[in-house]
Amino acid sequence: MKRKDDDWRKMDNSAKIFPLSGNRKYSTVFRISVVLKDMIEPEILQKAVYKALIKYRKFDVRMKKGLFWYYLEKNPAKPTVSEEITYPCRYIEPKYNDDYLFKVTYYRNKINIDIFHSLTDGNGGLIFFNEIVYSYLELLHPELTEGKERGERKTNIDYDVEDSYLENYNKKLKSSIKSKRAYLLKGKEISFGAVSVVHQIIDFEKLKEECKKYDATITQYLTAVLIHSIYDANYLKYKKNNKKSKPIRVCIPVNLKKYFKSKTMSNFFSYIVINAAFGELDNFDKIVELVKNEFKTKLTEEELGATMAMTVKLGHNFMISAIPLFAKKIILKFAYRFIQKYMTITFSNVGRVGVIGDYQKYIDYYLFLIAPENVEKIKCSSCSFGNNMTFSFTSVLKDNEIEKFFYNFLISKNIGVKVESNGVNESIVEKKKIVKNDKSKKNKLMIYPKKLTSRSGENAIKIVNIIAVVISIFLLVINKIVTPNLYWSELSIAGMIYIAITVSYSIRNGRTIASHVVMHSLMATAITIYIDYRLGFTGWSLNISVPIIIIIANITMYFVTIFNYKHYGAYALNQLTTLLFSFVANIAINKIIHSYSAIAIVAFIISAVNLLISIVLCFRDLKEEAIKKFNI
Numbered sequence: 264m265k266r267k268d269d270d271w272r273k274m275d276n277s278a279k280i281f282p283l284s285g286n287r288k289y290s291t292v293f294r295i296s297v298v299l300k301d302m303i304e305p306e307i308l309q310k311a312v313y314k315a316l317i318k319y320r321k322f323d324v325r326m327k328k329g330l331f332w333y334y335l336e337k338n339p340a341k342p343t344v345s346e347e348i349t350y351p352c353r354y355i356e357p358k359y360n361d362d363y364l365f366k367v368t369y370y371r372n373k374i375n376i377d378i379f380h381s382l383t384d385g386n387g388g389l390i391f392f393n394e395i396v397y398s399y400l401e402l403l404h405p406e407l408t409e410g411k412e413r414g415e416r417k418t419n420i421d422y423d424v425e426d427s428y429l430e431n432y433n434k435k436l437k438s439s440i441k442s443k444r445a446y447l448l449k450g451k452e453i454s455f456g457a458v459s460v461v462h463q464i465i466d467f468e469k470l471k472e473e474c475k476k477y478d479a480t481i482t483q484y485l486t487a488v489l490i491h492s493i494y495d496a497n498y499l500k501y502k503k504n505n506k507k508s509k510p511i512r513v514c515i516p517v518n519l520k521k522y523f524k525s526k527t528m529s530n531f532f533s534y535i536v537i538n539a540a541f542g543e544l545d546n547f548d549k550i551v552e553l554v555k556n557e558f559k560t561k562l563t564e565e566e567l568g569a570t571m572a573m574t575v576k577l578g579h580n581f582m583i584s585a586i587p588l589f590a591k592k593i594i595l596k597f598a599y600r601f602i603q604k605y606m607t608i609t610f611s612n613v614g615r616v617g618v619i620g621d622y623q624k625y626i627d628y629y630l631f632l633i634a635p636e637n638v639e640k641i642k643c644s645s646c647s648f649g650n651n652m653t654f655s656f657t658s659v660l661k662d663n664e665i666e667k668f669f670y671n672f673l674i675s676k677n678i679g680v681k682v683e684s685n686g687v688n689e690s691i692v693e694k695k696k697i698v699k700n701d702k703s704k705k706n707k708l709m710i711y712p713k714k715l716t717s718r719s720g721e722n723a724i725k726i727v728n729i730i731a732v733v734i735s736i737f738l739l740v741i742n743k744i745v746t747p748n749l750y751w752s753e754l755s756i757a758g759m760i761y762i763a764i765t766v767s768y769s770i771r772n773g774r775t776i777a778s779h780v781v782m783h784s785l786m787a788t789a790i791t792i793y794i795d796y797r798l799g800f801t802g803w804s805l806n807i808s809v810p811i812i813i814i815i816a817n818i819t820m821y822f823v824t825i826f827n828y829k830h831y832g833a834y835a836l837n838q839l840t841t842l843l844f845s846f847v848a849n850i851a852i853n854k855i856i857h858s859y860s861a862i863a864i865v866a867f868i869i870s871a872v873n874l875l876i877s878i879v880l881c882f883r884d885l886k887e888e889a890i891k892k893f894n895i
Contacts, residue, residue: 271336311399325362352634445512449501466679
């Protein structure tokens with residue numbers, strides 16, 4: 264049977280690299296957000312996503328493994344819109360996201376789309392996201408489409424998914440990029456997968472006035488301010504031997520559609536690297552001139568074409584292509600550990616967000632974010648809408664001295680700046696020095712939900728560990744007094760260790776792992792029953808071990824549920840499984856051993872109470888989860 268052209272497609276030259284290097288620590292995910300003037304209506308937003316996908320079917324895909332590369336194929340599922348509950352730009356787990364490579368979320372008056380870079384770049388992502396925003400506003404305000412043909416907007420440009428790298432590839436060009444080890448940002452990191460987000464919403468007109476004084480573009484000026492901030496707030500603080508200091512290297516992604524012919528919705532970007540050596544960093548005016556010269560030299564069609572030629576050659580090298588996919592992943596993960604050390608920070612400016620006039624009155628501002636990682640501990644991004652230029656920091660560092668210096672510098676130039684953050688780190692607006700200059704009256708957490716911060720996560724793990732130690736000691740004492748000849752407390756102590764490790768893992772990674780707890784419990788049950796059988800089956804496995812395993816599973820899920828409170832519905836189904844498991848265990852004890860076990864009855868009661876708590880706390884979420892799982 265002949266396949267249709269849109270059944271599946273190859274990934275573009277950049278896209279096929281991202282799934283090889285992406286993981287939970289290096290997500291390769293970016294986010295675009297829009298802050299509206301009214302609260303979001305989830306059901307209408309869900310319809311808007313479906314409507315946008317009809318127009319842009321190239322996003323209606325899932326990623327599959329081939330023998331040598333990943334590829335994209337049509338996704339039969341429908342994407343689900345959900346409330347924002349986690350940190351931005353997190354790794355997108357396909358199996359928890361209907362296999363889609365993008366995820367639409369909302370919070371209060373904000374809509375987000377997180378996109379895996381293999382699907383598209385910032386430019387393509389913005390086009391698709393704006394289609395969702397337009398569709399949402401049209402569904403909410405039908406008057407926006409009145410008088411238009413068939414009541415719909417027309418998409419003037421026919422975008423496709425060609426590999427524009429290949430279409431514009433010139434094999435004669437050779438890149439002049441020199442690899443240099445860069446200065447890497449220093450400082451203690453935030454724990455538990457948390458990401459600090461700080462948005463500095465800048466007065467665009469005032470910023471342009473300041474840029475004119477230096478005859479610099481917006482991107483050039485902000486790059487200079489960023490280098491100046493890194494130097495003063497991090498470089499001088501941590502670098503002891505300045506004579507041998509590595510340069511600050513800033514990666515600036517470039518939209519190649521401005522320089523080459525392309526209508527693709529796939530990735531089509533390159534980058535330039537700004538090098539700032541130690542001797543050039545002691546004066547801001549010198550930094551601005553350095554940045555301007557670097558842009559003038561490197562931001563040319565010939566230089567960008569040469570960089571593109573280098574990446575295309577690597578992506579289509581026969582020796583590399585012939586390596587099986589599993590081996591490519593291993594090799595690339597090791598290679599990235601070294602490659603990433605050649606960059607200090609990335610700053611991506613997507614420019615002005617164009618919005619149709621009638622729709623602008625419903626929009627406050629846009630946000631653009633890119634994911635930080637272990638080496639580039641801070642990444643910066645910006646976009647503008649109306650008179651707002653939003654400069655965003657995403658960081659895994661505990662201190663935010665760079666963000667503070669950046670803010671203070673702009674304020675010192677009489678450029679108005681308002682601040683929004685997700686509250687992971689302390690506010691960058693110091694009470695005594697800066698708050699009088701910050702005229703924003705908004706709550707700094709207004710556009711983000713309250714999250715489990717690094718400090719509360721540390722405290723939670725400490726509490727669980729203390730509880731585990733106390734219970735272990737208590738059980739050991741009871742064992743010695745009541746049944747000195749039967750060492751069941753050893754199994755209980757092992758269970759407490761399991762609880763501590765599992766809860767710690769869940770908090771650190773922000774993952775819902777109740778199904779793993781159930782699976783581990785069943786495996787442990789099978790092992791203990793087998794051991795009991797091999798030793799002549801005295802019944803201790805059913806009487807003592809299985810009930811203890813059930814209690815441990817319930818305690819573990821109870822703590823994990825508390826720390827991932829938005830997932831009550833998903834946990835409840837696993838808790839129901841545990842309850843049934845406990846019920847079966849009690850019947851087995853009665854039928855096989857012909858007696859009742861007090862600890863087994865306690866385990867059953869704990870299972871029932873645990874399930875009841877979840878049902879009471881989130882009946883609506885549990886109902887939705889049941890409908891989804893059982894296709895009701």
